[in-house]
Amino acid sequence: MIECILNGDRDLYSVIVGRYQEMLYRFAFGMVQDSDTAADLVQDSFVKAYTSLSRCRDRHRFSAWIFRIVRNRCTDYLRGPSRKQVGLEVDSPYLSAQGGPEDDFQRDEVRIAVDRALAALPDAQREAFLLKHVEDLSYEEMADLVGVGVSALKMRVMRAREALQNALRDVEFSGSVSV
Numbered sequence: 001m002i003e004c005i006l007n008g009d010r011d012l013y014s015v016i017v018g019r020y021q022e023m024l025y026r027f028a029f030g031m032v033q034d035s036d037t038a039a040d041l042v043q044d045s046f047v048k049a050y051t052s053l054s055r056c057r058d059r060h061r062f063s064a065w066i067f068r069i070v071r072n073r074c075t076d077y078l079r080g081p082s083r084k085q086v087g088l089e090v091d092s093p094y095l096s097a098q099g100g101p102e103d104d105f106q107r108d109e110v111r112i113a114v115d116r117a118l119a120a121l122p123d124a125q126r127e128a129f130l131l132k133h134v135e136d137l138s139y140e141e142m143a144d145l146v147g148v149g150v151s152a153l154k155m156r157v158m159r160a161r162e163a164l165q166n167a168l169r170d171v172e173f174s175g176s177v178s179v
Helices: 001-004 010-034 037-052 059-079 102-120 123-133 139-146 150-169
Strands: none
Touching: 001 010, 001 150, 010 037, 010 059, 010 139, 037 059, 059 123, 102 123, 102 150, 123 139, 123 150, 139 150
């Protein structure tokens, strides 16, 4: 498919965008905690990937390549001077809406607490946790995408879980539910 795009079939790139956009957005949102910024970073990444497509060394592994571009864009944003303080998004993609309307308030409390806890994680731990538990990747797939060993990723996920458990342990939610 990449070869066809490089040979002039530019419309085929929209198929690639459609295939990866949602996954990349979820990852970017988890990293930057702002939906508009995440969407912008993913869009910028697709533009960069398109203009740099001839530099994709292993064309059979486009997903790893585009993921690295998004990851680098998120990291640059988080480290850069243009980073702004953003509010937490109640409409987080991590928690699905189940139950009736009476559960909305409690669900929003949980979303806010989880988003705060995720935002407090170091970038590497947050990235590993999101890839494992939101994108449901294997450690081998994660290692391939991130360029870090499996054992290091397992440690990052474990530390992220521990930090999230500690952060959420004493949070009281309505209905006397404690996490």
